[in-house]
Amino acid sequence: MRKKFVAGNWKMHTTRQTAISLAQELVTAIGQETAVDVAICPPFPYLLPVREVLSESCIALGAQNVHPEPQGAFTGEVSPVMLRDCGCHWVIVGHSERRRGLGESHEFIRRKLLAAVQHGLQVILCIGETKSERDAGQTLTIVRAQLEDSLPALKAEQLAHVVLAYEPVWAIGTGVNATPEQAQEVHAWVRAWLGAHFGSKLAETLRILYGGSVNSANAASLLAQPDIDGVLVGGASLKASEFLAIIQAAKC
Ligand code: 13P
Numbered sequence: 001m002r003k004k005f006v007a008g009n010w011k012m013h014t015t016r017q018t019a020i021s022l023a024q025e026l027v028t029a030i031g032q033e034t035a036v037d038v039a040i041c042p043p044f045p046y047l048l049p050v051r052e053v054l055s056e057s058c059i060a061l062g063a064q065n066v067h068p069e070p071q072g073a074f075t076g077e078v079s080p081v082m083l084r085d086c087g088c089h090w091v092i093v094g095h096s097e098r099r100r101g102l103g104e105s106h107e108f109i110r111r112k113l114l115a116a117v118q119h120g121l122q123v124i125l126c127i128g129e130t131k132s133e134r135d136a137g138q139t140l141t142i143v144r145a146q147l148e149d150s151l152p153a154l155k156a157e158q159l160a161h162v163v164l165a166y167e168p169v170w171a172i173g174t175g176v177n178a179t180p181e182q183a184q185e186v187h188a189w190v191r192a193w194l195g196a197h198f199g200s201k202l203a204e205t206l207r208i209l210y211g212g213s214v215n216s217a218n219a220a221s222l223l224a225q226p227d228i229d230g231v232l233v234g235g236a237s238l239k240a241s242e243f244l245a246i247i248q249a250a251k252c
Helices: 016-030 044-054 080-085 106-118 131-135 139-148 156-161 180-198 200-205 219-223 240-251
Strands: 005-009 037-041 060-063 090-093 122-127 162-166 208-211 230-233
Touching: 005 208, 005 240, 016 037, 016 044, 016 240, 037 090, 044 060, 080 106, 090 106, 106 122, 106 156, 122 139, 131 139, 139 180, 156 162, 156 200, 162 180, 180 200, 180 208, 180 219, 219 230, 219 240, 230 240
Parallel strands: 005 037, 005 230, 037 060, 060 090, 090 122, 122 162, 162 208, 208 230
Antiparallel strands: none
16 A cells, blocks of 8 residues: 655745745644655755754655755755755655756756665656647657656665656646546556566555646545555645645545
8 A cells, every 4th residue: 555645846936934834834734644645845945944844743855956966066056965964855856847947868867866866865756748749649658768767777675765756747837737537547557667667566666646736626536546646736835725635635
């Protein structure tokens, strides 16, 4: 039985004060939640103040990006060692806003994934197709390429530190979520791919989240699908009541 996982990606939102307040609201409401795994990923500058707020709670801290090298002359980058030092448990790798928006290559994403896992971080690895790719019937081809270019870099035991997030690019921030059936179809295919490449045990245990316009109104139907093990939430994670309702939906 895979435990449901709800993660909030705050992207480039909040201020120091609103980040602290949002985290405080979540801790007050669900600080000791154990039925569902919960993580929040604030912007880098707010990791430490949010970590203070989360310290006595079961809500885990995550970062939105990482550089593959542990230190060095990489202006503006943040290393996996630094993220661990700041109390991060999770890191998001391969988000489409970085793959497509910032031109991150498969190879760079693979290096980030490997470095993050080697330094003890749990990785949320994002995959997903654009609208034109879906319209051209290439969804599974794109998703397969993203999986093939990243996961085989890891040893079997390292794969236990990875959660996948299927985030169709056309559903991110658009208000148009994938239907539960569309998401389930891809999730089931990904799980079969995992089974074929890494064995049935890993396929049964590795969690696959859905992301893209998840909100309190659509979360329950998405989470009711057999291969949707949680959600990666953008906009709706910035409002405590919305995010809490999504967590509630994951408990049912
Ligand atoms: P939205 O929930 O705002 O569509 O963002 C999804 C996402 O990109 C999470 O990583």
